[in-house]
Amino acid sequence: MAATLFSKVWDAHTVRILPTGQTQLFVGLHLVHEVTSPQAFDMLRLRGLRVAFPDRTVATVDHIVPTSSQERPFADPMAEEMLATLERNCVEFGIPFHALGSDRQGIVHVIGPELGLTQPGLTIACGDSHTSTHGAFGAIAFGIGTSQVRDVLASQCLALDPLKVRRIDVDGVLGAGVTAKDVILEIIRRLGVNGGAGFAYEYGGSAVEAMSMEERMTLCNMSIEGAARAGYVNPDETTFEYVKGRPFAPKGSDWDAAVTRWRSLASDAGAAYDDRCLVPAADIEPNVTWGIHPGQSVPVSGRVPRLADLPEAERASVAEALDYMGFSGGEPIAGTRIDVAFVGSCTNGRLSDLRAAAEVVRGRRVAPHVKALAVPGSVAVKAAAEREGLDELFRAAGFEWRNAGCSMCLAMNPDRLEGRQVCASSSNRNFKGRQGSPTGRTLLMSPAMVAAAAVAGEVVDVRTALAAEEKAR
């Protein structure tokens, strides 16, 4: 019978149906970081339990590391204690740890794929909601909380209810300057921040098939912002090409067997979906958020909504967002003045993201009033970017070039907004206070759009504004 990748992978990892009716699902790979794990290890110690499968567990440090000086001990004693705790826990429980200073350290959702740990057909869990990123490879990847981190450490299993599957087809060709980030912001705006509740999103269609693995990671990364617990793309030649030769990828004859198996896991033609939705690629423009959740976005040519144009039921939440963001409603999003520009994060901190931003700033200068940061997602991304001279391009344009980490995405390290600063950000969340200042404001957009905003000092359409500037010179 025709089946989806989701149901094939789910079934292959089902241990049993629990007396509660939930599924006991085996986790093929558990990724661990410093923030959501310390209490989980404490719970294990309290019960005298060991880590069940240390060889299926990998740890790194990303959220709290400073991206400027990484000298130990850190200036922030809480961050220092948090890292020291993870180091101790990894030694005590025998977990491989990609430490600060290692050439394999980086944002957990960047290094997993980079090292070839992330593979098609795996179930993956991590105490971080952006674990959906790994679905780009045709894995089923869940973000979990700390008690579940404990469960996976101790049993390598999760108790879960199965998800429904919504197929989202993005058909056609994306316009020049339109990226995977714009696609996912479009999908979230159309389906809503709560639209994916109960679903895994299967992304397909010709525009998704044409995407590189890094673009697919951006797409799957933000599934959770649309409330989809997991998001994935069926594995294909692009996937296999990316995984091949990476440190943890199967080798030799194992490789051929793995590819055959992975191919068989892709959703069958004629598989039944619980829901379907179509987003024509040609409809998508570069998108920019104007509000306080990732569904509140407009195409860059568009305007911030006006309360008067909205149905009564939507007004309260839009009014709250307009008020927080300092918009009166009805103004074009282009022209919004920014104070900070941030390129990086698990959404857009990979080599192709840095290339796209660097290409925009090449030969240009960041506007004098803008503080601009370029933060590679991993040590490996940083090294690759430096080999291409991207660091020089960024520095010459007035960007700060930093070390790998989560940086200004989430305010758990020294990189943060101050006061009511407005940040053009390639990250994933524009929640109130997300970037560290309780009154700070975030405009989500693609890395190229962030770079263009950094140069212009305000939100601009990367496709036209810089070309126009060039002509004027």
Added chain:
Amino acid sequence: MSRIARIRGTALPLRGDDVDTDRIIPARYLKAVTFEGLGDHAFEDDRKALRGAHPFDDARFSAASLLVVNRNFGCGSSREHAPQALYRRGFRAVLGESFSEIFFGNSVALGLPCLTLSKADIAALQELVDREPATGVEVDLEALRVTAGPLEAPLSLPAGAREAFLTGGWDGLNLLLERFEEVRTLAARVPGPSAS
């Protein structure tokens, strides 16, 4: 592990859709290696911004143990610190129009039931407890009903979670470890990343 069938107390109405976990507990409080003391910081930035006008600062609700919220509560980050902060502040159930799935699951693991009511029933309950903060509210997980003064409404809870609360198996680790040989058998069948 104790059974959770009935929760009684007074309730605090917290209005607004899409309340994310960054608002419930700002990220700076995630830097501690324990959950202790998180209750004091729940909604800290929202409360500061409202200068005392936030319902968490309203003395009429200081003893409330039920939280009444609206749509998509707990969206965003997977931090268990969010339900931990609410639990440590004294809440023992959350009633709302809908919840983010990760928040819901994290709450189950703490023994904090998140119960879904219709939009109209939530509005009525919020209005009632706003008017009469001393109203006793009772949540019954067996009958799947909530009563509050003159108001009585059906509530829903996924069957697995309901069973977990009613049997006391909501801390699921014992169940997952119960037949561990089956986990080992399956592990031998499904490949993981091969070391190098």
